[in-house]
Structure formats: structure tokens, C-alpha cells
Amino acid sequence: MKVGFVGLGQMGSGMAARLLATGQELTVFNRSPERMQPLVAQGAQAARSLADFADSDVVFTMLAEDQAVESVVWGEGRLLQCLRPGAVHISSSTISVALSAQLAEAHAAAGQEYISAPVFGRPDAAAAGKLFLAVAGRKELIDRLQILLDAVGQRTFIVAAEPEKANLVKLSGNFLIASVIESLGEAMALVEKGGINRHAYLELLTSSLFNIPLYKNYGALIADRKFTPPGFAAPLGQKDIRLVLAAAEALEVSLPFASILRDRFIRLAARGGEIRDWSAVGGLAAEDAGLLPKS
Amino acid sequence: MKVGFVGLGQMGSGMAARLLATGQELTVFNRSPERMQPLVAQGAQAARSLADFADSDVVFTMLAEDQAVESVVWGEGRLLQCLRPGAVHISSSTISVALSAQLAEAHAAAGQEYISAPVFGRPDAAAAGKLFLAVAGRKELIDRLQILLDAVGQRTFIVAAEPEKANLVKLSGNFLIASVIESLGEAMALVEKGGINRHAYLELLTSSLFNIPLYKNYGALIADRKFTPPGFAAPLGQKDIRLVLAAAEALEVSLPFASILRDRFIRLAARGGEIRDWSAVGGLAAEDAGLLPKS
Amino acid sequence: MKVGFVGLGQMGSGMAARLLATGQELTVFNRSPERMQPLVAQGAQAARSLADFADSDVVFTMLAEDQAVESVVWGEGRLLQCLRPGAVHISSSTISVALSAQLAEAHAAAGQEYISAPVFGRPDAAAAGKLFLAVAGRKELIDRLQILLDAVGQRTFIVAAEPEKANLVKLSGNFLIASVIESLGEAMALVEKGGINRHAYLELLTSSLFNIPLYKNYGALIADRKFTPPGFAAPLGQKDIRLVLAAAEALEVSLPFASILRDRFIRLAARGGEIRDWSAVGGLAAEDAGLLPKS
Amino acid sequence: MKVGFVGLGQMGSGMAARLLATGQELTVFNRSPERMQPLVAQGAQAARSLADFADSDVVFTMLAEDQAVESVVWGEGRLLQCLRPGAVHISSSTISVALSAQLAEAHAAAGQEYISAPVFGRPDAAAAGKLFLAVAGRKELIDRLQILLDAVGQRTFIVAAEPEKANLVKLSGNFLIASVIESLGEAMALVEKGGINRHAYLELLTSSLFNIPLYKNYGALIADRKFTPPGFAAPLGQKDIRLVLAAAEALEVSLPFASILRDRFIRLAARGGEIRDWSAVGGLAAEDAGLLPKS
Known part of the structure; x- marks a missing residue:
């Protein structure tokens, strides 16, 4: 061939x-x-x-x-x-x-x-x-x-x-991954401000209920606060959330978590996030909590 | 002893x-x-x-x-x-x-x-x-x-x-699980309305990136739309989200996903959700999309 | 001329x-x-x-x-x-x-x-x-x-x-009006479930701080739950929120209230809302609270 | 007497x-x-x-x-x-x-x-x-x-x-006012980033549909970005949103706008907002859009 x-x-x-x-x-x-x-x-x-x-x-x-x-x-x-x-x-x-x-x-x-x-x-x-x-x-x-x-x-x-149904599945999958990033970002900001080491916390999570590379890898990026260089750049993540929301609106499905993610990515973009990995979304909760300097 | x-x-x-x-x-x-x-x-x-x-x-x-x-x-x-x-x-x-x-x-x-x-x-x-x-x-x-x-x-x-730090970790963990439920509920409503079988979709997810019991078990409850009898009752999930938000407010951490979950659980409670499993939150996106009869 | x-x-x-x-x-x-x-x-x-x-x-x-x-x-x-x-x-x-x-x-x-x-x-x-x-x-x-x-x-x-700046102003204005509708819908659902007559409540609001036709007129539509025939149809409102969000994303401005409104309009559309006035968004909080039958 | x-x-x-x-x-x-x-x-x-x-x-x-x-x-x-x-x-x-x-x-x-x-x-x-x-x-x-x-x-x-019903009305009213603040903050950030003078924009709004002191006064605070000294301090606003959400949860009413406001006030508190007027919530959209230095 x-x-x-x-x-x-x-x-x-x-x-x-x-x-x-x-x-x-x-x-x-x-x-x-x-x-x-x-x-x-x-x-x-x-x-x-x-x-x-x-x-x-x-x-x-x-x-x-x-x-x-x-x-x-x-x-x-x-x-x-x-x-x-x-x-x-x-x-x-x-x-x-x-x-x-x-x-x-x-x-x-x-x-x-x-x-x-x-x-x-x-x-x-x-x-x-x-x-x-x-x-x-x-x-x-x-x-x-x-x-x-x-x-x-x-x-x-x-x-x-x-064919287009495969694209819907792909977009929905990226939405699920972005939801993992955001939820980990929120949970880590919370426990860290409560006095718990965020790496130890991640170890606990990924040794128990969340024992998959997805949580381990994104969790490590968030715990390390290492968002550059990008493995998957934030503007591409933003684009995927835009596409999943467009598909959802066409199908008349409302996605509250995706709406939150949309706002997160836009905020990242407005403050220089375009050179960061999309896991930088997972740093915004820490920023809002005063744990991280504002980007 | x-x-x-x-x-x-x-x-x-x-x-x-x-x-x-x-x-x-x-x-x-x-x-x-x-x-x-x-x-x-x-x-x-x-x-x-x-x-x-x-x-x-x-x-x-x-x-x-x-x-x-x-x-x-x-x-x-x-x-x-x-x-x-x-x-x-x-x-x-x-x-x-x-x-x-x-x-x-x-x-x-x-x-x-x-x-x-x-x-x-x-x-x-x-x-x-x-x-x-x-x-x-x-x-x-x-x-x-x-x-x-x-x-x-x-x-x-x-x-x-x-001692109280273990409780913060526990509450944050339940928040993460509830986030999995909501994100799966949204994704499944989306692909189903797009014409994709939701059980096949779940099989794809949990055979690839989301290969852990957490996604398999909650995904199955949502795909089966089997929310009774409760394994973990919705009012208990609601209580946990209330507690995680209270702890977060005391620590001055804002948790947008948790706020969405709070609204979801209250809505469930207002419409007879107290006898259902907390995974019933994962049915609300389908309900809003017109895929499920109103609870 | x-x-x-x-x-x-x-x-x-x-x-x-x-x-x-x-x-x-x-x-x-x-x-x-x-x-x-x-x-x-x-x-x-x-x-x-x-x-x-x-x-x-x-x-x-x-x-x-x-x-x-x-x-x-x-x-x-x-x-x-x-x-x-x-x-x-x-x-x-x-x-x-x-x-x-x-x-x-x-x-x-x-x-x-x-x-x-x-x-x-x-x-x-x-x-x-x-x-x-x-x-x-x-x-x-x-x-x-x-x-x-x-x-x-x-x-x-x-x-x-x-010229396009006038359109931005117009879209932002419709966003403000839709925000009034949603906030009134939430407040009225709350006080009504608390045992207060919603028409008397509206009278209080619009005789004091909110004494303008905008609050009186939309408030009356919501209190009367009279969403048909449409004066301004829900799909047009949905379109305006879509346009304001698109303009905001292009300008890198995140609008959390607009994201909520977007989800509200989509939900309305998915359940037959296209023949209703856009103030029907103000009925969703009551619906979720169990005060209104599900549309 | x-x-x-x-x-x-x-x-x-x-x-x-x-x-x-x-x-x-x-x-x-x-x-x-x-x-x-x-x-x-x-x-x-x-x-x-x-x-x-x-x-x-x-x-x-x-x-x-x-x-x-x-x-x-x-x-x-x-x-x-x-x-x-x-x-x-x-x-x-x-x-x-x-x-x-x-x-x-x-x-x-x-x-x-x-x-x-x-x-x-x-x-x-x-x-x-x-x-x-x-x-x-x-x-x-x-x-x-x-x-x-x-x-x-x-x-x-x-x-x-x-007696407690008057308190519910009062709290719902403060929720409505806070919603005005947030919606104005979002709208002003949007039009300003689109190249429109925010004071002129406010003049347009309050000379037409929004012609009441509430919009004029809070709009001026947001347009002037003058959040100190507080007329009504942010922690009091935060308290009121907490109370309205508590009352709403007890009555089983979900209030999506109030949840957004809750997150806004917490974020303000975490970054030194306790000495500002509650209208400082209306500056967060501008901050996220990169229009304001980080608080």
C-alpha cells in the first residue's frame, strides 16, 4: 500500500x-x-x-x-x-x-x-x-x-x-481529561492550604482510587507546577473545549463543567497562558487561593 | 486489645x-x-x-x-x-x-x-x-x-x-469522585445525543485512559441509569460537598467544580433524589438534554 | 432623502x-x-x-x-x-x-x-x-x-x-438583561419556596431598589409564569448569549454569568423552549426547586 | 415610648x-x-x-x-x-x-x-x-x-x-444586588477590552434601560475601580451570600448565580479583599482579562 x-x-x-x-x-x-x-x-x-x-x-x-x-x-x-x-x-x-x-x-x-x-x-x-x-x-x-x-x-x-461521531467521542474524551485536570487543581489547592503536602497527597490518590497514568501524570504536572514547555499547549485545549461546547450546543446538551473549563482557558489565555501546557488550568485554583503568584 | x-x-x-x-x-x-x-x-x-x-x-x-x-x-x-x-x-x-x-x-x-x-x-x-x-x-x-x-x-x-487533616483529605477525595460522576454524566449525555451507544462509549473509555474501577463502576451506574437502591445515598454526597465547601471557605479556597456539584445535589434533593445513589447526579445532564424523563 | x-x-x-x-x-x-x-x-x-x-x-x-x-x-x-x-x-x-x-x-x-x-x-x-x-x-x-x-x-x-463596537455594546446589554432575568428567577424561586408570595415580593423589589421597567416587566413575566407567546423568543436570546461569548473569547474575557446563561438557554431549547419568551430562563430555578412541573 | x-x-x-x-x-x-x-x-x-x-x-x-x-x-x-x-x-x-x-x-x-x-x-x-x-x-x-x-x-x-421571612427577603435582595455588581463587572471588562470607554458605556446603560441609583452607583465604583474605603465591606457581602446559600440549601433551591458569587467573594478574601468594598467583586472579570494588575 x-x-x-x-x-x-x-x-x-x-x-x-x-x-x-x-x-x-x-x-x-x-x-x-x-x-x-x-x-x-x-x-x-x-x-x-x-x-x-x-x-x-x-x-x-x-x-x-x-x-x-x-x-x-x-x-x-x-x-x-x-x-x-x-x-x-x-x-x-x-x-x-x-x-x-x-x-x-x-x-x-x-x-x-x-x-x-x-x-x-x-x-x-x-x-x-x-x-x-x-x-x-x-x-x-x-x-x-x-x-x-x-x-x-x-x-x-x-x-x-x-465519521464525525469519532470526533465527538474524541472531543468528549478531551473534556473528561480537562475535567480531571481542573478537579485535581481544586483538590490540591484545598489540601495544600490546609497544610498537607501536595506530592504526598497525590501519592495517596494515585496509590488508591485514582491509580492510572492520567491522574499520575497530570497530578505530577500540577503538584510540580511545571507548565512549560507544553506537551499539549493550552490554546489547543481551549480549542477542544470550544469544539465540544459547539457540538453540545448543536445537539442541545448543556455541560456545566465544560463551561467552567471554557472560562478557565480564556482566563489563562488572557494572562499569557498560550505558551503553557493545558494542565496550567490546574494551577488557577492555587492562584485564586493566594498560593501562587498571579500569572 | x-x-x-x-x-x-x-x-x-x-x-x-x-x-x-x-x-x-x-x-x-x-x-x-x-x-x-x-x-x-x-x-x-x-x-x-x-x-x-x-x-x-x-x-x-x-x-x-x-x-x-x-x-x-x-x-x-x-x-x-x-x-x-x-x-x-x-x-x-x-x-x-x-x-x-x-x-x-x-x-x-x-x-x-x-x-x-x-x-x-x-x-x-x-x-x-x-x-x-x-x-x-x-x-x-x-x-x-x-x-x-x-x-x-x-x-x-x-x-x-x-487529626482533622485526614478529614480534609477524605472530603477532597469525595469531591474528586463526585467530579468523576458529573463529568461522566455530561460526556455520556453528549455522545448519546450524538447517536453513540453509551455502554460502548463507556467500554472505550475504561479500556483506554480511564481503566480503573472508579470510572467503570460509576460509569456503569450512569449508563444503566440505575440509581436505586443507593450504595451511597445522595443526601450523604450532598453533605460531603457541603462540608468540603465549608472547609474551603474557611481556608479561602474557591472550588468552581464543587459549586456546580452543590447545585446538582440540591436540585436532586428538591425532586425526590433522597432515595437515590449519589451517582444520580450523573443523570441530570441527560435529563436536561431531554434524554431522560423528568425526575 | x-x-x-x-x-x-x-x-x-x-x-x-x-x-x-x-x-x-x-x-x-x-x-x-x-x-x-x-x-x-x-x-x-x-x-x-x-x-x-x-x-x-x-x-x-x-x-x-x-x-x-x-x-x-x-x-x-x-x-x-x-x-x-x-x-x-x-x-x-x-x-x-x-x-x-x-x-x-x-x-x-x-x-x-x-x-x-x-x-x-x-x-x-x-x-x-x-x-x-x-x-x-x-x-x-x-x-x-x-x-x-x-x-x-x-x-x-x-x-x-x-461600527462593530456598537454591536459589542448591544450584545453586552442583552447579556445584562439576561442576567436580570436569571437573578430574578433564582430570587423568586427562593422566596416562594420560603413561603412568600412572589407577586408581593416583586412589588417590594420594584418599589424600592429595582424601580425600573426592566425589573417590573421581566419580573412580572416570571411571577406570572407566562412565557408564551414570546415577545423576544428564547432562540434569539440563546443566539445573543452565543455571540457575546464568542466576542468575549476573541477578546480573551471570561464571563462566568454568561456561561451559566448559555447552559440555561441550551437546556430550555432541549426541552421545547423554542416557542417561549427568553424570560422562560427565569423559570428554570423554580423548576429545579420542584415548584414548577418540568418542561 | x-x-x-x-x-x-x-x-x-x-x-x-x-x-x-x-x-x-x-x-x-x-x-x-x-x-x-x-x-x-x-x-x-x-x-x-x-x-x-x-x-x-x-x-x-x-x-x-x-x-x-x-x-x-x-x-x-x-x-x-x-x-x-x-x-x-x-x-x-x-x-x-x-x-x-x-x-x-x-x-x-x-x-x-x-x-x-x-x-x-x-x-x-x-x-x-x-x-x-x-x-x-x-x-x-x-x-x-x-x-x-x-x-x-x-x-x-x-x-x-x-419574622424570619423578612430575613429571607433581605438576603435575596443582597443576592440581587451582588448579581448586578458581577454582571456589570463582566460587561465592563468585555466592552473595555473591545476598545470602549467604560465610563461612556456606563452613561449609556444608566441613561437608558438601567436608569436607577443601584446601577449608577455600583457602576461608578466599578468604572472608577475605587474599592476602598468600603461602604459595605467585602466580608459582609461574602457573609450574605453564604447565608442566602444556606437558606437556599435548607429550602432545596439551587442558585447558580449565587454559587458564582460565592466563589468570587472567596477569591477576593484570599487575596486581601477584606479591606475593600463588596463591589470589588466587579473588578475580578477585568483582572482575569488582564486589564487590571493582580490584586
Whole structure:
């Protein structure tokens, strides 16, 4: 299979490397060309433009946001125009439900296939092929491409036939993670102001009821108050909460916790939070309690 | 050691049975005497009144709320009057930080000892001796009584020398659990209204990032919408959120998620929620979204 | 001056009638033509299409939302194409800050003028020429057209030279009104459940500190629980809160009250609220308190 | 009538002076005796202790909080013990619903009368006899004492026969005022960051829909960012929100806006807000938006 990969950020680079490592014939593309070098060194072809994906069987995209995906897909010389009939676009970006539905429609109209396959996991999981994939699209197609999904993830969950539903699941998952960050931030500010060591407290939590990497890792970031450099930047978290709220409003579901998170991220952005990890939301309760200098 | 146990609800009965099972000489007391029968059948003595604890070395209390603890401790013929000097009161109830501090002071003034040892876990964990204990008090005393703590719990975390700090930790933990319930309730309402099966969604979550009993068990209650009979009744959850907010206000820490939870529990109470499990909070998002009939 | 008016809903009809009543030569247009009849009877010309505004000096638009304004302005035979150079578009619709900025730019590029003049007041105030106008645009232009603004409003406030700033003011005002609705709804639910007559309570409030029509009128709607037929429909209120939050996120301002209102409107929408007045938000606290049947 | 007055803070001093000015025979008491001087200069008697109220027909109390009222009423040589049978205690303090109910019961048991008469208005209104009074108690008794109520207020609203209901009304009113402060704070932060002068904005609001002193005065404090010295100190506002939430929880009414306010006041307290006016809550949105230095 000829496989393409567009978007070599922290996540995309790891995923592309996994595809190479499992023997796929891979062509990569990135706006900043220097990020293609390490993969070329591992055997990938570097595309000069999206036109080089004309003979690809499958092209992954892994980009930061809706706008980036739109600019790769639509327009002169862009993916929708370049892909041959029957070729498959696998979108792993965390994008809006609405855009994913539009992509499904546009690819179908062009005689192409579209699978939505957003991922859970941070860059280290991507590099290790340990992502979890929420996948939606035609079942036979997903089955046929399982080998590619297995290259990047440790497990695939087939969510639905309609691709945009995988995006809803992904956004809801990021909402759950952000809720963990906020709740830990509040609890730690409380116990610390009550005179309890926050690292010891975290040890208690994660040795008992909350014994998973999610609580351990985010808890450590909050207890260490180490929010730079970002593993997942705050503006991306803000974007995800905006998208989950937009999807929820369209579906007429009110999400009080997500509304709190929205306000938290905006506040972070207004005070220089754009260079911090999204776990910096977990520092705001301490700031309000007077435990941390105001950012 | 002569051990006493006051309060044989779902949690206390399990804990008392564990003390018996590990060979302690146990005397039990409960306001409704019929709950003493099963333990007497297993070898416990039934106290006729609190006066029967006059020669106890250690007395556990495991009661529903501040008022119940106050009525057991203070007053004519109550614990503070009955216990001999040097005897130890181990309080495992989920009570306010303020009351725990008062108990510490009162027992000290009476020449008695006081340890705060609230527990994490539901009734099945209590019966199996699998609770987690957050313990605070004099270190040497805790060490000396470790055998009793090991009888009821799988692990003891020593939090601080000041007993009330264990209560703060316990309340903060219940806040974290309630946050899990609410966030799952919101996420499930969202994906269900988006056309995704909520049991399949929960399977995805708990097979990937949220792979712990806490998410599995509460997620199942919410997905099944099975909120009766209560394992932990909603009014008790409401009480815990009230106590955590009171402790936070005293310490000048604002907790936006806890404020949301407070409103949720009050709403539940106003519409007949007092007979439901506290996980019924996780059904309110679905109700607001029109997925559930009005409670 | 040849004046045009597009959009003859409850608000627009009143405003157009005022322009007629003060002697303007008026041409009107509405998608549903039957709404033009009463104005024609009062002396207006009925346009057959937007092309009939080719010789207008000034054209008002008063439409329900962004999409309606966009479809009137952009495209073949639409306002941007039809207006002659130098003609003025006065937009009184409650639209997004972003769209208003786009309109300013588009009209300038076409050699036309653009004033943003959103209004405060309900239909009865429009019919009486008693609206308040928040106006932004070129100062000399506003001065020149003051006679038209005076026809529809009792007072004009010049906000800024940049038209979109008037829209920000308008949206912030609707946020303040919605906050009044919610706060009254909460207070009335509280005192009613405490055994106090809610009409007597409202009388107390509006005879003392809250002695303005805003509190009297919305208070009466909430106390009467009379939310149909809508004077200002809930989906329009929901739209305004969405727009104010979008503007606030773009400016990096977090608005906790607006987030609560957003959740309230979504909840209303999910349970059939689209046919109610936006003051129905003020019934939700009573509903949650068990005072009202669930909608 | 022999009238007593206990509590000569900013509010109480003004009220007592009004009683004198309308010809009442007045005896005053204050913990810090120097505050009695100005009233003695105007003709009042200074009590040396509460025992001096033994022959009073009516005693007003106007104190800062529950604890102060409790310490004046209960105990050796306190009001409950000193007042003669048939004497009337008029409580104008903003206290909890629960305490007011206790006072009613205690005075009845002692053969004394109790009226709850909390007031709306700031110190200048108290000095001018322009307060609004929410009064509850026995109707005939209130009628008989109307002359005293008229001395301190411009209007009396009789709320109910049960005294504590007046306190519920008072607390709900302070909640409404705090909601005005917060909503104005959010709106002003928004428009200011959007480039609009906040004083001009306030002028627009209060010349149109929000044309009452409440919006003008609090709006000016927020626009001026002048939060010291306090007219009504933030800790008192925080106390009132705590009391309204406690009353609401007891009645099973959830108040989302009040929960936001609670978090705001706590945050203010944690960062040195105790010396500011409660309108400082209206500065937090600006602070979060990066418009104000961190408090």
C-alpha cells in the first residue's frame, strides 16, 4: 500500500515513524520541510507538494485545528483535488464534528473514501505506537486498513459508520481529561492550604482510587507546577473545549463543567497562558487561593 | 486489645466483621440493635449502652454525619464521659474538618487519645478489608494500632499529626469522585445525543485512559441509569460537598467544580433524589438534554 | 432623502412606521410580502426586490440573525451589489461583532457607507419611537442622519467610529438583561419556596431598589409564569448569549454569568423552549426547586 | 415610648439619629463606647450595659452578623434576660434565616415580642431616613410601631407574620444586588477590552434601560475601580451570600448565580479583599482579562 502522511508535529512525527517501522511505503509532507528530514532518514519519501499524493492509496492527516485541515483539503492543488478515486483519507486531527461531516460529504462526492480516526495519547505514546484510536467510517474499509491503525495504536475502537461521531467521542474524551485536570487543581489547592503536602497527597490518590497514568501524570504536572514547555499547549485545549461546547450546543446538551473549563482557558489565555501546557488550568485554583503568584 | 465499634451501617458492619475475622476481642453498639445480631453470631459482644466501652482500649466510630457523631460523643453517658484515660477513639466517619478538630481537643482535655481515620471504598470493599485509610494523629499511636487499621483496610496513608487533616483529605477525595460522576454524566449525555451507544462509549473509555474501577463502576451506574437502591445515598454526597465547601471557605479556597456539584445535589434533593445513589447526579445532564424523563 | 427598510418583523415594522410618521419617503422590503401591506397603507412603497434600493440614499436592515443579514447583503442582486456609491447601510440587527466588521469592510470597498445602529427596547418601544440606539460609524455621517435615528429612537448614544463596537455594546446589554432575568428567577424561586408570595415580593423589589421597567416587566413575566407567546423568543436570546461569548473569547474575557446563561438557554431549547419568551430562563430555578412541573 | 438602640456602626448610627430627630426618647449602646458620643450630643442617653434597657418598650439591634446578635441576646445580663415582658426587640441586622427563627422562638418563650426589620440602603440612606424596610412579625404590633419604622425608612413592606421571612427577603435582595455588581463587572471588562470607554458605556446603560441609583452607583465604583474605603465591606457581602446559600440549601433551591458569587467573594478574601468594598467583586472579570494588575 502506498501511504501518505500530512502533518509532522509532535504527534504526527511519531505516528509516521510507526508506519515506517511496520514496513509501510510512506510519503510524508509538512509545511515546514525540515520536519520531514528525520523520517526521510528512516526511509520515507518527502513530498514536494500535495500533488505527490496522487497515486497514494491512503493519506493520513494529523494537523492542529480545523483551519489547517481545511487549507490542506480544499483548494487548487489540495487533497480533495489530488487524491484519485477510491483513495482513502484518514483524518486523525482533533477537529470539529461539523468539519468532519463536511469532509465525509466532500470525499464521497469526489468518489474518495474518508475515515475519521482521532487518537488518545500524548507524544510519547504516539512514538511508541501506544495510542488509542476512536475510529468511524465504513466497517469494511476500516477492517481493510486495520494494519495501518495497528501500526499507530495499541487498540482501535470502532465507534460508528458516520465519521464525525469519532470526533465527538474524541472531543468528549478531551473534556473528561480537562475535567480531571481542573478537579485535581481544586483538590490540591484545598489540601495544600490546609497544610498537607501536595506530592504526598497525590501519592495517596494515585496509590488508591485514582491509580492510572492520567491522574499520575497530570497530578505530577500540577503538584510540580511545571507548565512549560507544553506537551499539549493550552490554546489547543481551549480549542477542544470550544469544539465540544459547539457540538453540545448543536445537539442541545448543556455541560456545566465544560463551561467552567471554557472560562478557565480564556482566563489563562488572557494572562499569557498560550505558551503553557493545558494542565496550567490546574494551577488557577492555587492562584485564586493566594498560593501562587498571579500569572 | 479490647476493641469497641459504634455504628453498624453498611460500612461499619463490614469493618467490624473484619476486626472480628482478624481475631480482635470486639464489642459493638448500634442505635438499632437488630444490626448487632450478625456480628454477635460471629463472636462479638453486644453493648447495651456506651457505658459498656468503659474498659475498651480502642473504640471505632463509623456514623453518617456530624450530628450522629456529636450525639455519641458528648453528653451524659456518652463516649467522652465513658472512655477511660489513655483509651483511643478512632473516628472513621466522614465528618467536618471543624468537628474533627473539636474532637481532638475534647479527647485531649479528657486525657484520651483521638485518631481520625476516614476510609475510601464502598460497602463491598469494607466487607473485604480492602478500604484505603487516610489517617492522622500521633505517629507512635498510629503505629501501635496498625494491626487494627490493617484489619479494615488494604493500605494506610498517614496524612499528618493533626487529626482533622485526614478529614480534609477524605472530603477532597469525595469531591474528586463526585467530579468523576458529573463529568461522566455530561460526556455520556453528549455522545448519546450524538447517536453513540453509551455502554460502548463507556467500554472505550475504561479500556483506554480511564481503566480503573472508579470510572467503570460509576460509569456503569450512569449508563444503566440505575440509581436505586443507593450504595451511597445522595443526601450523604450532598453533605460531603457541603462540608468540603465549608472547609474551603474557611481556608479561602474557591472550588468552581464543587459549586456546580452543590447545585446538582440540591436540585436532586428538591425532586425526590433522597432515595437515590449519589451517582444520580450523573443523570441530570441527560435529563436536561431531554434524554431522560423528568425526575 | 430616499430611505429603504429591509426586515419587517415585530421590531422592524414599528421602526419603519416611525420613519413614515416623521415624513420620510420610504420603500420597504420583506421576504414574506404580506408584512409590507400595513406600511404601504401608511404611504410606503413596496419593493419587489433589493434592486429597487438602487437609488436609495439610506437603507436600514433589521433582521433576526447573522445568516439573514448575510443573505441580504452578499450575492447576485443583493444589497452590496445594488446600492449606489455613497449610499448608507444602517444595520440595526443584533448581529455578531465579526460580521459587523466584515460589513464595514465590504461596504467601504464598494464605495458605500456603513453605520451600525442596534437598538434596545421591545416591540412596543419600537412602535412608539422610544428605542435607545447604540450607534457607531463615521461621526459626520451619523450627525447627517440624526433625523432618521431620532425618528426611531428616543436617544442615540454614539459609541465609536468602528461600527462593530456598537454591536459589542448591544450584545453586552442583552447579556445584562439576561442576567436580570436569571437573578430574578433564582430570587423568586427562593422566596416562594420560603413561603412568600412572589407577586408581593416583586412589588417590594420594584418599589424600592429595582424601580425600573426592566425589573417590573421581566419580573412580572416570571411571577406570572407566562412565557408564551414570546415577545423576544428564547432562540434569539440563546443566539445573543452565543455571540457575546464568542466576542468575549476573541477578546480573551471570561464571563462566568454568561456561561451559566448559555447552559440555561441550551437546556430550555432541549426541552421545547423554542416557542417561549427568553424570560422562560427565569423559570428554570423554580423548576429545579420542584415548584414548577418540568418542561 | 422608651426606645433603645444597640449597634452604632455606619448604618446603626444613622438610624438612631433619625429616631432622635423624630422625637423619640432614645437610649443607645455600643461595644466601643466612643461611637455613642455624637448621639448623646444630640440628646440620647448612653447605656452602660444592656441592663439599662430593662424599662425599654422597644429595642432595635443593628449588628454586623449572627455572632454579634447572639452575643447581645443570649447569656447573663443580655437582652433576653433584661427585657421586660411585652417589650419588643426589632432586629434590623442582616442575619441568617435560622437565627431569626430562633430569636422569634426565644422571645416568645420569654413573653417578649420580636419583629424582624432588615433594611435596604447604604449609610447615606440610613442617615437620611430613606431606607426601605422588609418587615415581618405580628401585624398589630408592626402597625403600633409604624412611627418608629417611618423614622428610619421611607417605606415599610410587610412581608409575613413569621419574622424570619423578612430575613429571607433581605438576603435575596443582597443576592440581587451582588448579581448586578458581577454582571456589570463582566460587561465592563468585555466592552473595555473591545476598545470602549467604560465610563461612556456606563452613561449609556444608566441613561437608558438601567436608569436607577443601584446601577449608577455600583457602576461608578466599578468604572472608577475605587474599592476602598468600603461602604459595605467585602466580608459582609461574602457573609450574605453564604447565608442566602444556606437558606437556599435548607429550602432545596439551587442558585447558580449565587454559587458564582460565592466563589468570587472567596477569591477576593484570599487575596486581601477584606479591606475593600463588596463591589470589588466587579473588578475580578477585568483582572482575569488582564486589564487590571493582580490584586
